[in-house]
Amino acid sequence: MKSLQWQEFAKYINGSFTKHHFWHSAKVDTIYKNHRIIFDNYTVYKTVSSTTVTQTYTRVITPLSFKQEFYFEIYRKSIFSSIAKLFGMQDIETGHHEFDKDFIIKSNNGFKVKQLLNSPEVRKSIESIQNINLSISDNEGIWGDKLPEGQAELSFYCEKEIHDFEKLKEIQILFHTILDQFQNMEIINN
Structure with missing residues (x-):
């Protein structure tokens, strides 16, 4: 998204806009219950057979501090994930048949991720986003360096x-819903 569009989105969600800098894309920040949520685009440059190929991602991140280590990854099933499962990829079942049928869930703590996904609001919010790749990671900005111990995103x-501002707003609502559930579970530091 161009800087002007991010600036308009910041107004739309009552956030703050930061202009593009040499190494950093334009971004929008918003605060929800003392948690910073950052929206931006991230471009990956790859060289394939001496040709540079770029892929631009939309990403949304919020830094967190957990009381104990907790990671997960949730994404929609595809033909590729079905093949990976045949070769031993672990998939946590939540006990919610329709959700389990549509999503791959991986975590270092099956109990906590099931507790998170036991919330109908969290499941509904995840289901509302078509191209979802959602995780708790200890890498900065998903693909960056390792975060300090005890920190995650x-x-x-x-x-x-x-x-589409409405689609971005759905992601913001997803983050609010998950943050609320984390607070209910008492697993994050405020």
Whole structure:
């Protein structure tokens, strides 16, 4: 998304806009219950057979501090995930048949991720987003360096630029819903 569009989105969600800098894309920040949520685009440059190929992602991140280590990854099933499962990829079942049928869930703590996904609001919010890649990661900005011990990020990314403000707002609502559930579970530091 262009800087002007991010600036308009910041107004739309009552957030703050930061202009593009040499190494950093334009971004929008918003605060929800003392948690910073950051929206931006991230471009990956790859060289394939001496040709540079770029892929731009929309990502949304919020830094967190957990009381104990907790990671997960949730994404929609595809033909590729079905093949990976045949070769031993672990998939946690939540006990919610329709949700389990549509999503791959991986975590270092099956109990906590089931507790998170036991919330109908969290499941509904995840289901509302078509191209979802949602995780708790200890890497900065999903693909960056390792974060300091005890730090993690709730991260969303999509393999394209999202220009629709309503779709971006759905992601913001997803983050609010998950943060609320984390507080109910008493697993994050405020």
